[in-house]
Amino acid sequence: MTDGNEEHSEGGNGAPEPYDDLIERVHELANLNGVVEMLEWDMETYMPPKAHGDRGQQLATVQGTRHERFIDPQLGSYLDALQEESVNAQLDDAQRANVRAFGRDYERAVKLPSELVRELAKTKSTAIEAWLRAKKASDFSIFAPLLEKTFALKQRVAECIGYEEAPYDAHLDEYEPNMTIAELKPLFNDLRAKLVPIVETLVDAEFDPDLSVLRQPCPVPEQREFVTMLSRAMGYDYERGRLDETEHPFTIGANDDVRITTHYYEENIASAIFSTIHEAGHGLYQQGFLREHFRTPMAEPISLGIHESQSRLWENIIGRSERFWHHYYPKLQETFPSQFREVPLRDFHAAINHVEPSLIRIEADEVTYNLHILVRFDIERMLFEGEVEIQETPQVWNELMEKYLGITPPNDAKGVLQDVHWPTGLFGYFPTYALGNLYSVQFYNTAREEIDGLDAKIAAGELLPLKQWLNEHIHHPARMYFPNDLCERVTGQRLSTDPFIEYLKEKYSGIYGITL
Ligand code: CO
Numbered sequence: 001m002t003d004g005n006e007e008h009s010e011g012g013n014g015a016p017e018p019y020d021d022l023i024e025r026v027h028e029l030a031n032l033n034g035v036v037e038m039l040e041w042d043m044e045t046y047m048p049p050k051a052h053g054d055r056g057q058q059l060a061t062v063q064g065t066r067h068e069r070f071i072d073p074q075l076g077s078y079l080d081a082l083q084e085e086s087v088n089a090q091l092d093d094a095q096r097a098n099v100r101a102f103g104r105d106y107e108r109a110v111k112l113p114s115e116l117v118r119e120l121a122k123t124k125s126t127a128i129e130a131w132l133r134a135k136k137a138s139d140f141s142i143f144a145p146l147l148e149k150t151f152a153l154k155q156r157v158a159e160c161i162g163y164e165e166a167p168y169d170a171h172l173d174e175y176e177p178n179m180t181i182a183e184l185k186p187l188f189n190d191l192r193a194k195l196v197p198i199v200e201t202l203v204d205a206e207f208d209p210d211l212s213v214l215r216q217p218c219p220v221p222e223q224r225e226f227v228t229m230l231s232r233a234m235g236y237d238y239e240r241g242r243l244d245e246t247e248h249p250f251t252i253g254a255n256d257d258v259r260i261t262t263h264y265y266e267e268n269i270a271s272a273i274f275s276t277i278h279e280a281g282h283g284l285y286q287q288g289f290l291r292e293h294f295r296t297p298m299a300e301p302i303s304l305g306i307h308e309s310q311s312r313l314w315e316n317i318i319g320r321s322e323r324f325w326h327h328y329y330p331k332l333q334e335t336f337p338s339q340f341r342e343v344p345l346r347d348f349h350a351a352i353n354h355v356e357p358s359l360i361r362i363e364a365d366e367v368t369y370n371l372h373i374l375v376r377f378d379i380e381r382m383l384f385e386g387e388v389e390i391q392e393t394p395q396v397w398n399e400l401m402e403k404y405l406g407i408t409p410p411n412d413a414k415g416v417l418q419d420v421h422w423p424t425g426l427f428g429y430f431p432t433y434a435l436g437n438l439y440s441v442q443f444y445n446t447a448r449e450e451i452d453g454l455d456a457k458i459a460a461g462e463l464l465p466l467k468q469w470l471n472e473h474i475h476h477p478a479r480m481y482f483p484n485d486l487c488e489r490v491t492g493q494r495l496s497t498d499p500f501i502e503y504l505k506e507k508y509s510g511i512y513g514i515t516l
Contacts, residue, residue, distance in 0.1 A: 016090045018081040019099070023296060025075055026102055030254070030295035032066040037252050041259055045244045067117070071110050079103050093480070094298050101297035101479040104177065111160050120153055124425050131423035138413035140394045147422060148390045151383060154427050158384075168384040171428030175304040176435060178482040181381060184431055191434070191497045192374050196404060198504060198516060199368055202355045203406070207512045209350035216339040218269040226335050227262060227276035230328065234314060235467035236260070236280040237287055249275040251282035255294045258286040269336075270352055274315050281314035282307060284467055288475030303483040304429065308436025309443060310470065316366045316437075317444045317503070318458065318466070322349050327461030353511055357405040359414045366437070367504055371404040373434040376419070380427050439487060441499045443474060446491045 015023075036059065043055050081087055082099045091099065127146040134143035158167035166181045173179065228243060241253070246261040253259045260279035264272045285307055289299035301307045318324050325332075325345055332348075333340040340348070355365045361372035379396055382388040388396050397416040402408045409415030421429055447469045448454050457465050473490050480486075487495050505516040 015095055016087045018078045018087065019091060019095055022075065022078040022082065027295045029066060029070055032062060032069065034254060036062050036066065041252050044246050045261065075106055076110065079106060094293060097480045098296050098298050108161060112157065113160065116156060116160065120425060123149055123153060127423045131417065135413050135417045138411040140412040140416060143417065144390060150422065150425050151390060154425060166384065168381060168428060172431065175429050175432050176483055177303055178484065187497065188374055188377055188434065191370060192404060194497060194501045195371055199357060199405065201516060202367065202508060202512065203357065205512050205514055209354050210347055211351050211354060213343050213347060214270045214351050215267050217266050218336050218339055220264045220266060222335050223264050223269055223272045226332065227272050231276055231280035233461065234280050234284060234463050236283050240287055241283055243276065249279050251279050251286060254286060255299065258283050274319060277319040278311040278315040281311035284470065285310040285475055288471045289478055290476055293478065297479045300479055302479050302486060304432035305435030305439060306474065306483050306486065308433055309439035310474065312436050313440040313444055317440060320352055323455060323459045325349060326459045350511055355508065357407050359407065359409050360418055367508065368405060370434045370437055373430050375400040375404060376430040380430065438495055438497060438500045441503045442487060442491045442493065442495065445499055
């Protein structure tokens with residue numbers, strides 16, 4: 001792109017030269033990232049078990065190269081040049097967004113000393129190993145020293161990155177740009193205050209759907225065929241993606257190669273159905289960026305909260321609605337006649353929406369799920385504010401579970417040790433799950449206002465109009481705005497708990513035949 005001629009300040013696309021220089025390097029970093037992701041995908045799916053050593057080496061080399069290329073001061077000088085007012089004014093909106101978003105990532109990366117990055121990586125592998133042992137023995141004390149160490153490193157990270165008010169904000173910002181504890185704390189307190197009585201009422205209602213309909217053995221090949229059909233109907237593009245099998249489902253990749261995974265249990269068909277719909281929702285987001293921006297921040301997700309809003313919208317609001325199954329339940333009955341022919345849609349729908357306070361977050365229903373997140377958020381916040389010590393977390397965990405969900409974990413494995421996030425060093429990550437749930441309802445309500453006859457379309461199995469609306473309003477803007485601003489632009493309202501709570505009340509009043 002560059003010709004070294006000082007008089008030529010414009011590149012091929014009319015952008016100033018430092019922009020073309022920057023984007024060339026941004027593309028290179030995106031390519032390295034793509035390589036890392038495909039190595040990771042292979043590791044989780046088909047890699048031979050003994051190849052772990054080789055793969056570890058390969059990943060370390062490629063990731064190390066990527067990090068070096070990323071923190072190159074040359075990139076800083078391109079960014080500086082592009083922030084000059086006269087140069088910046090020559091950029092169009094998308095180019096300016098690319099500079100802003102990449103600048104944020106770059107600033108974060110260069111603020112971390114390499115020694116700290118290495119220490120984090122080293123601690124992560126020992127912490128995961130200790131956590132696995134601790135979880136197996138259901139003994140927090142085995143993991144405690146490593147959590148101490150991880151937490152101390154994360155405190156250092158916050159100091160290096162910097163923050164305006166609270167150290168925790170430096171971590172939140174990584175997953176949900178511009179989100180702060182000052183905004184989150186009242187939002188989540190409000191959510192808890194409204195959710196707890198709803199859960200209590202639903203528990204007291206003693207509504208007892210027949211869950212055995214979901215435990216009937218369904219052969220895996222037919223399950224696979226069925227969930228592939230569903231994800232295709234959502235608009236997930238199998239020419240630019242694929243569906244494989246892993247214990248923990250995930251979505252990985254970008255541009256024209258966005259892969260999803262699911263899992264199959266013969267005696268739990270709901271698991272494959274909802275994890276596939278969930279991941280296909282993530283997949284649609286990753287596949288939904290504009291081609292002209294591929295390999296730049298303008299083809300990257302804005303935040304984890306918005307990412308999760310896409311998966312939850314499809315999984316819960318669509319996938320667990322009676323409307324959706326109006327069309328797809330007869331297809332399920334056709335695929336599994338001996339299992340579902342005699343089961344009325346009403347019973348199936350009640351079973352897939354069963355609400356019950358439970359110990360394990362990833363198995364929680366959509367009503368109790370956010371309370372699991374609030375337990376984790378409150379502990380993280382108290383740790384960063386110095387209100388609790390690492391040693392006290394198992395006890396605080398159990399107290400909060402009792403307070404929010406009315407149940408006390410019998411042991412650490414089913415309590416504080418259940419998630420991989422803290423061993424992996426992910427603090428400030430959990431809140432994005434609850435944010436996703438809140439965003440999802442606000443987005444869906446707006447889609448319903450803007451798409452003619454959306455309800456009838458869904459009842460007829462036509463899912464593409466919704467997918468196209470999400471493409472246009474949520475996916476195409478990519479990283480143009482901050483998440484809370486995108487929410488306001490799209491829905492006309494700031495993020496709030498009301499739409500989500502109203503959605504739950506309406507839905508579960510209907511299913512339970514009560515007034516919430
Ligand atoms: Co997800």
